[in-house]
Amino acid sequence: MMPVMSETFRVTVLPGGEHFDAPAGQTLLLAGLAAGVALPWSCRTGTCRTCIARLLSGRIEHRIPWPGLSCEEKADGFILPCVAEPRSDVTITCGP
Numbered sequence: 001m002m003p004v005m006s007e008t009f010r011v012t013v014l015p016g017g018e019h020f021d022a023p024a025g026q027t028l029l030l031a032g033l034a035a036g037v038a039l040p041w042s043c044r045t046g047t048c049r050t051c052i053a054r055l056l057s058g059r060i061e062h063r064i065p066w067p068g069l070s071c072e073e074k075a076d077g078f079i080l081p082c083v084a085e086p087r088s089d090v091t092i093t094c095g096p
């Protein structure tokens with residue numbers, strides 16, 4: 001089912017507890033940076049892994065079919081926020 005791109009979700013970043021709103025059509029990284037939250041990044045194309053984070057709750061969808069994550073990392077909940085769009089309210093923690 002296609003998400004409604006104007007829908008906005010709440011993103012919480014642990015352990016600091018910063019939070020910001022992210023539209024369904026925007027990446028978690030860009031929404032966070034626009035809100036002044038200091039998230040790590042470099043390539044913004046899903047390859048360098050600088051932005052790697054773990055999804056603690058909620059749902060995301062990666063914009064690209066094969067972001068730079070192994071199957072094991074995906075199964076463990078790791079995501080790349082530079083290419084991840086929210087599909088619900090989410091809680092993430094940055095770092096490997």
Ligand code: FES
Nearest residue numbers: 042044049051082
């Ligand atoms: S900034 Fe390079 S993978 Fe996200």
